[in-house]
Amino acid sequence: MSTRELFTLTNRHFKTSVGITAAIFVVTAIAGFIVLPFAQPWVQFANVWDAICSAAGVPQRAASVTAPEQSKRMSEVVLTSNTLSRPSQEAIGRGATLAQRCAICHGPTGVSRADSPNLAGQYAAVIYKELHDFRTGARTNAVMSPFAVNLTDQEIADLSNYYAYLPRLPAYHPTPQLPKPNIVIYGAPMRGIAPCGACHGSLDNKTGSPWLEGQSEAYMKAQLQAFASGERRNDISQQMRNIARAMTPQEIEQAAAYYASQPPDVVKAVD
Amino acid sequence: MLVNRKLILAHFWLAFAVFGIALTLGAWQMFIRSPIGTWLSNPELYYRSLTAHGTVMGYVFPTLVAMGFGYAISESALEQRLVGVRWAWAGFWLIVVGAIMAMVPIALGRASVLYTFYPPLIGNVFYYLGVVLVVVGSWIWVALMSVNLRVWRKAHPGAPVPLAMFANVAGSYLWAWTAVGAALELLLQIIPVAAGLKATIDAGLARVFFSWTLHAIVYFWLMPTYIAYYTIVPRAIGGRIYSDSMARISFILFLVVAMPIGMHHTFADPQVGAGFKFIHSAFTALVALPTLLTVFTICASVEIAARLRGGRGMFGWIGALPWDNPMMLALAFSFVMLGFGGAGGLINMSYQLDASIHNTQWITGHFHLIFGGAIVIMYFAIAYDLWPHLTGRELIDIRLIRTQLWLWFIGMIVTTFPWHWVGILGMPRRMAYFDFGDPAIAPQALSVTLSAIGGFILLASGIMFIVILARGMRAPQVDAGPYRFALAVHQPTTVPVALNTHALWVALMIALTLTNYGYPILNLALSEGTSVPAVYVGAQ
Numbered sequence: 040m041s042t043r044e045l046f047t048l049t050n051r052h053f054k055t056s057v058g059i060t061a062a063i064f065v066v067t068a069i070a071g072f073i074v075l076p077f078a079q080p081w082v083q084f085a086n087v088w089d090a091i092c093s094a095a096g097v098p099q100r101a102a103s104v105t106a107p108e109q110s111k112r113m114s115e116v117v118l119t120s121n122t123l124s125r126p127s128q129e130a131i132g133r134g135a136t137l138a139q140r141c142a143i144c145h146g147p148t149g150v151s152r153a154d155s156p157n158l159a160g161q162y163a164a165v166i167y168k169e170l171h172d173f174r175t176g177a178r179t180n181a182v183m184s185p186f187a188v189n190l191t192d193q194e195i196a197d198l199s200n201y202y203a204y205l206p207r208l209p210a211y212h213p214t215p216q217l218p219k220p221n222i223v224i225y226g227a228p229m230r231g232i233a234p235c236g237a238c239h240g241s242l243d244n245k246t247g248s249p250w251l252e253g254q255s256e257a258y259m260k261a262q263l264q265a266f267a268s269g270e271r272r273n274d275i276s277q278q279m280r281n282i283a284r285a286m287t288p289q290e291i292e293q294a295a296a297y298y299a300s301q302p303p304d305v306v307k308a309v310d
Numbered sequence: 311m312l313v314n315r316k317l318i319l320a321h322f323w324l325a326f327a328v329f330g331i332a333l334t335l336g337a338w339q340m341f342i343r344s345p346i347g348t349w350l351s352n353p354e355l356y357y358r359s360l361t362a363h364g365t366v367m368g369y370v371f372p373t374l375v376a377m378g379f380g381y382a383i384s385e386s387a388l389e390q391r392l393v394g395v396r397w398a399w400a401g402f403w404l405i406v407v408g409a410i411m412a413m414v415p416i417a418l419g420r421a422s423v424l425y426t427f428y429p430p431l432i433g434n435v436f437y438y439l440g441v442v443l444v445v446v447g448s449w450i451w452v453a454l455m456s457v458n459l460r461v462w463r464k465a466h467p468g469a470p471v472p473l474a475m476f477a478n479v480a481g482s483y484l485w486a487w488t489a490v491g492a493a494l495e496l497l498l499q500i501i502p503v504a505a506g507l508k509a510t511i512d513a514g515l516a517r518v519f520f521s522w523t524l525h526a527i528v529y530f531w532l533m534p535t536y537i538a539y540y541t542i543v544p545r546a547i548g549g550r551i552y553s554d555s556m557a558r559i560s561f562i563l564f565l566v567v568a569m570p571i572g573m574h575h576t577f578a579d580p581q582v583g584a585g586f587k588f589i590h591s592a593f594t595a596l597v598a599l600p601t602l603l604t605v606f607t608i609c610a611s612v613e614i615a616a617r618l619r620g621g622r623g624m625f626g627w628i629g630a631l632p633w634d635n636p637m638m639l640a641l642a643f644s645f646v647m648l649g650f651g652g653a654g655g656l657i658n659m660s661y662q663l664d665a666s667i668h669n670t671q672w673i674t675g676h677f678h679l680i681f682g683g684a685i686v687i688m689y690f691a692i693a694y695d696l697w698p699h700l701t702g703r704e705l706i707d708i709r710l711i712r713t714q715l716w717l718w719f720i721g722m723i724v725t726t727f728p729w730h731w732v733g734i735l736g737m738p739r740r741m742a743y744f745d746f747g748d749p750a751i752a753p754q755a756l757s758v759t760l761s762a763i764g765g766f767i768l769l770a771s772g773i774m775f776i777v778i779l780a781r782g783m784r785a786p787q788v789d790a791g792p793y794r795f796a797l798a799v800h801q802p803t804t805v806p807v808a809l810n811t812h813a814l815w816v817a818l819m820i821a822l823t824l825t826n827y828g829y830p831i832l833n834l835a836l837s838e839g840t841s842v843p844a845v846y847v848g849a850q
Binding site: 044045046050052053056057060063064067068070071072075076091093094095096097098119224225227228229234237242243 | 349351352353354509566581582583584585586587588589592593596741743744745748750751806807808809811813814815817818821822825829830833837843848
């Protein structure tokens, strides 16, 4: 007995098993590729081949559907976890020079006294993304937009690296530390809200999300409201808009007040 | 004739040690996301634990049990010394190194991607390399099983291969081929991205590759259990196998139809055509066939034992069974759990019914009932049965063994039944936190609490299992005699070549893989623009 005697049509086990397997395959294929596609009255096929291609998952371009026109600009920034990592000393130096013009609002040490964001020690990818979005108009602000519109790619990168390089200083909002509100530590799972810290640094950082500790309460509140109303729209895939829309006004206030009262040194460092 | 006892014991001990760790993590997970635990504020810890639990329970534990049991079968069923002992040790150490290599990044929170990888999530490259080493180590076992059978055939030309070895080699071939899917996913898709050579990944294609592995791996886990049904249980309870041919047909059917069915895991995925989903669904229905054959044959075999013990009547023989025998108990529990789990599985494989339970807790309930319940309880039985032959010492705690099996059965039912139920209510799986204070899910709190209690019963049972085996290492010495497998009512003297070799069935398995996976894989591999940016776990 050897397998050579097995793989011949004279062996009835071979004939039967291959025959049954092939028959099952053919029957299920006919059912799956021809009978069932035509059994769906709501789908129209030009011919049998069309039905087979559809059932096989051949990519088809829908003929008459055009993408809806965007009335406003979308963010075009592509961030990876390697964006701007390991900057040179020269880049940081150039950024320091450029940052002179930012100091009036964001403070000479990157810590603001004007309810503008503190930039000292902010993740480089965050500054990079926001400056790009201000330049393209994906994010607009009466003060920031004119500053950003003439920046080159190189200048944006240098500024981002400079501010990321600065040490994180305690901010000018030294309210007594508040207990953690639920919206910050748990989010609200039933409304699809993740804990803030899942992206914003205290638990984990997702590329492009800023850390928030010690930022201006008024600024954070205004941004959450802008996200909720759709006025601000440079978040990727509406991540922040979806969250802000689902937050109650009280939760927005709690989150902003809580983060403003925190020292920035608890935030995860960048690798 | 068990010669390489140390080798087999090493596999079993490593398997049960990692099982103990993963079981503890599992119980903790059940607790922490139930209403009785306080919310742990970092969900990443939950996913870290979940990844470790899945990686150990899915890859390391069953593979080691199958390997250890496989070596034991090869030596005792073929009655020949294991050929390639050094290679076997090499395979064992590869698994040790691989498991450690995978566990370090998981423990550091660098690979919280869950054991099914979930691209475009990308973890630390050493996690994936560790898994690859585990698989490579197990492939050495596959090769050794094949080589040992070949050596035996040369010495016994034309003789029927003992059933246990025939089934064991079928299981090893099934594993060899089904692991190829995950290996392709890792080598072609994930590892290049994890190593930093690419920044995008074709997540759809990766999922199709994984589905190639994901369902047949279940039948690989199942193989030792089915081998125990056929070749250990009848002997242990004093009966005979009702039909040797039926057993062989069941195992070859697993080889053929376990493979081309994995896409029922991707029913909700848009990248696979509906026609292929239907074919996979139909073939999944066929895989019930070997299980039904087995249930029939084993019930008949058990009935033989009962009638030999004086059982009478249509159902009266059931009372005559040796219910104080742990093997009988394990079999009965295993069948009950297999019955419920199998019924749930029929829902999962139906294209339409699946929609209502897809990605809910129903699925986790289902595979814990089948794998953790029906399969693992027979792993316990196998260990109890083999232990005296491996250690040369008697297992004296029969009462404790029975308690352990009872607890495992009760624990698994208490864990998985409410789990299925909340799945029907729509509770999603893979969630680190549920706010049971919310009126929408508050009614599920009781079911989830019950599940968590079941988890602790399982943990207690698992600890008892390890204690029993450890005590068995110090018990008084005894000569357990040669390890034997059950005989059939009509012990085969000649077997048709088709049922004595695997070539035809392996060929059919590969052919069906080509027909059922060929086009979907090629289509995705050759299409432009199907890749998405990788999402790095733990990256800033």
